[in-house]
Amino acid sequence: MAEISILTEDDLRRCVALDADAVSCMEDCFRALAGGTVVMPPILSLAIAEHNGEVDVKTAYIPGLDSFAIKMSPGFFDNPRLGLPSVNGLMVLFSARTGLVEALLLDNGFLTDLRTAAAGAVAARWLSREDTRSVAVIGAGVQAKLQLQALTLVRPVERATVWARDTDKAAQYAALIREDLSLDVSTAPSVHDAVQGVDLIVTTTPSDAPLLQAADLSPGQHITAMGSDTEHKNEIATDVFSAASYFCDRLTQVRVLGELHHAIDAGVCTPDEVYPELGQVIVGEVRGRCASDEITLCDLTGTGAQDTAIATLARRRAHDAGLGSLFNSG
Amino acid sequence: MAEISILTEDDLRRCVALDADAVSCMEDCFRALAGGTVVMPPILSLAIAEHNGEVDVKTAYIPGLDSFAIKMSPGFFDNPRLGLPSVNGLMVLFSARTGLVEALLLDNGFLTDLRTAAAGAVAARWLSREDTRSVAVIGAGVQAKLQLQALTLVRPVERATVWARDTDKAAQYAALIREDLSLDVSTAPSVHDAVQGVDLIVTTTPSDAPLLQAADLSPGQHITAMGSDTEHKNEIATDVFSAASYFCDRLTQVRVLGELHHAIDAGVCTPDEVYPELGQVIVGEVRGRCASDEITLCDLTGTGAQDTAIATLARRRAHDAGLGSLFNSG
CATH class of the missing domain: 3.40.50.720 (NAD(P)-binding Rossmann-like Domain)
Incomplete structure (x- = not known):
């Protein structure tokens, strides 16, 4: 029934960049964090020592934003030996009103790089x-x-x-x-x-x-x-x-x-x-x-708040630019 | 570059069911939990009181399984008033060796229902x-x-x-x-x-x-x-x-x-x-x-271990049955 927007790293690189807007987006995010109403649980961290890997999950709800992100960041440090990047990851954007999945941001860590630099x-x-x-x-x-x-x-x-x-x-x-x-x-x-x-x-x-x-x-x-x-x-x-x-x-x-x-x-x-x-x-x-x-x-x-902020910005930009694929989740 | 398999609730309902295999899958999972080598962090929980919602994130790594799941379960209890189900959710399946995303299981809680009953x-x-x-x-x-x-x-x-x-x-x-x-x-x-x-x-x-x-x-x-x-x-x-x-x-x-x-x-x-x-x-x-x-x-x-176990089973079944869509994450 529900339509989910799927955005690849390519789509995201075409609509968000390290610019004044990204910096403002992070500034707003830190401002919200100071307000005391952001809900940000501790990071969930899963270690897979056997394969020299770890995954961190971050999230936060920022009142006033229509959506919130859950970000999954795997880091597998033997990957370069296999010709693969160490760090990957994706974000899922949910409606803050209904919890329905709105978008899958297959960014391979691009949005994390962006929001970290902007911070x-x-x-x-x-x-x-x-x-x-x-x-x-x-x-x-x-x-x-x-x-x-x-x-x-x-x-x-x-x-x-x-x-x-x-x-x-x-x-x-x-x-x-x-x-x-x-x-x-x-x-x-x-x-x-x-x-x-x-x-x-x-x-x-x-x-x-x-x-x-x-x-x-x-x-x-x-x-x-x-x-x-x-x-x-x-x-x-x-x-x-x-x-x-x-x-x-x-x-x-x-x-x-x-x-x-x-x-x-x-x-x-x-x-x-x-x-x-x-x-x-x-x-x-x-x-x-x-x-x-x-x-x-x-x-x-x-912080997870930064992830929610950048994902919300990226989804809006992608939507305005007509980027991404719509997927019917059935 | 990477190909991600996207499985809808419909795909999943066509390849996994509440049967003896599902029960065995859960039994194996509990057996693994007793072994002491399963890595299962505490549940991440985000509450959005403003909209009577909460999201739980569960995950676990089970040695011997090639993949692990991160499950996101939103429950938004005012949804029925909007004609929407309260509980939704999806799972992301990652390679346990490389952390690369292998599959998105847009199950709307179906796999959770299944593994809970099988337990x-x-x-x-x-x-x-x-x-x-x-x-x-x-x-x-x-x-x-x-x-x-x-x-x-x-x-x-x-x-x-x-x-x-x-x-x-x-x-x-x-x-x-x-x-x-x-x-x-x-x-x-x-x-x-x-x-x-x-x-x-x-x-x-x-x-x-x-x-x-x-x-x-x-x-x-x-x-x-x-x-x-x-x-x-x-x-x-x-x-x-x-x-x-x-x-x-x-x-x-x-x-x-x-x-x-x-x-x-x-x-x-x-x-x-x-x-x-x-x-x-x-x-x-x-x-x-x-x-x-x-x-x-x-x-x-x-438990997150049950989610990893059922998601791994479902993905294997879907693959064998040729179900789902392949998505190039770019």
């Missing part, structure tokens, strides 16, 4: 100095590129340095950025070298040991740490918590999955300490950066 | 008396019919009594059972009357207050309580816990969602008390019924 732009807009011209990117993967691209939407970025464990990948990344984003970019021999004198640092690795220490930092820098989205990942040394003002996407989540989780484990922070969320800064409930020499740190773990 | 048959096979001839059914919904039908697959059922809050529905149910299952069936004016002298009782309501008390029971009866799958549902009075030997589908889950949860709240059972799971009875780790006059109670809340 980096939101963090920069509200926490970094307005005159942010130089960026250090730690990591050389998909997000390393998208985060930098997102930053150019909100700050007058002119140049970047990059560090990655694999120096070949760092060099390839630099070449790609020069070509695609026309930025002045250089590779650095260490994290320490990469971050010297830059205005903004974004960490985008799956590291499970800290890469960035307090001693690497200089006054006025903003750090967006977006690599840690599972318990074992960790990019930021615990001594950074004393050097920087800490912000996060969702407090209940970073306590378990984010950089904060490691600081709590180390006894540098306590489990019940309250830290501000990005949304609270946006709605003016909490002050963001208070001085140009303050160091700020934003810990982004990725 | 009732498994509970009866291992816990009820072999000479179970009479059944009391509490409730008159979809499961009221399917549970009775499932019981006929494993026990020589000849007659049934039914009680439902709505007497018209009970009468309609009795007529349906007479026609479809050719059983001798009568309606009862109360739960107490319905269960007098029967061999097996199955409770299938969404009640949030106990319907069955210890005083209603007689020696040798088996009770399958399958209505409670959320915290607030409750069919079995806590005094039944003293009268009956208690079994469950998954201990960690019934402590939070099942009838046991209410017994714990009432102080009749303790949260750390260990009760046997159905799977442990099947593998011979724990004794089931020890005497013909023993009263047994099996608390079924529905």
Whole structure:
């Protein structure tokens, strides 16, 4: 009976992009999160150790949006050996009024990439100095590129340095950025070298040991740490918590999955300490950066609310553009 | 690139049914659960109070199966007013080796109905008396019919009594059972009357207050309580816990969602008390019924492992029968 819209990665790439609208969409999402009415259960996580895989399921209901998404993100880390990508996934969009399936978004992780990068732009807009011209990117993967691209939407970025464990990948990344984003970019021999004198640092690795220490930092820098989205990942040394003002996407989540989780484990922070969320800064409930020499740190773990927001946007855009196939579910 | 198989409810109804194979499939599933290697995270639950809705997400990895399912079950209880069914849902089947999406099962809850009923048959096979001839059914919904039908697959059922809050529905149910299952069936004016002298009782309501008390029971009866799958549902009075030997589908889950949860709240059972799971009875780790006059109670809340098992069976059957549409996810 019901008609379901099926959108492929191709359809989605044709109607949503990393642009000002995507950043606004995420900003609205963080604003909603601060309102206290978003319903966002803890992430469901299934580990398949036997095949070096895991699947995370995220969801949230945002009052005011007509639909909500359930996102399934499998990561199977032996896939490259089989010639397959590690990360895949899809989202299912349901009507928030009836629970009926409205759309299947077979995005292979594209929408997650998009909303994660857009959230980096939101963090920069509200926490970094307005005159942010130089960026250090730690990591050389998909997000390393998208985060930098997102930053150019909100700050007058002119140049970047990059560090990655694999120096070949760092060099390839630099070449790609020069070509695609026309930025002045250089590779650095260490994290320490990469971050010297830059205005903004974004960490985008799956590291499970800290890469960035307090001693690497200089006054006025903003750090967006977006690599840690599972318990074992960790990019930021615990001594950074004393050097920087800490912000996060969702407090209940970073306590378990984010950089904060490691600081709590180390006894540098306590489990019940309250830290501000990005949304609270946006709605003016909490002050963001208070001085140009303050160091700020934003810990982004990725929320189900962002998935609902981007999926709702993507479905509307696809509909308006006449993209996708209608499937009669019988 | 990847080809995804899309199976509608219609396709699925043409290739899987409530039969001996479905019961075996569930029996294998409970056996696997007893083995200790199944990975089954807690249920993710999203409540949308504003629209009287909730969505549960269940999943599990069963070693030995090539795929695993993630099931999304929305229940929106104002839907009947809009002429829509309350319960819907779909399952996504992933490769357990690569995490790639293999199939979308747009079953609208059909597979859940099937596996829930088949689990009732498994509970009866291992816990009820072999000479179970009479059944009391509490409730008159979809499961009221399917549970009775499932019981006929494993026990020589000849007659049934039914009680439902709505007497018209009970009468309609009795007529349906007479026609479809050719059983001798009568309606009862109360739960107490319905269960007098029967061999097996199955409770299938969404009640949030106990319907069955210890005083209603007689020696040798088996009770399958399958209505409670959320915290607030409750069919079995806590005094039944003293009268009956208690079994469950998954201990960690019934402590939070099942009838046991209410017994714990009432102080009749303790949260750390260990009760046997159905799977442990099947593998011979724990004794089931020890005497013909023993009263047994099996608390079924529905597990993600059952969803993975039935989805894997359904996809194989659909493939063999050439059913479904292939969709190129691009």
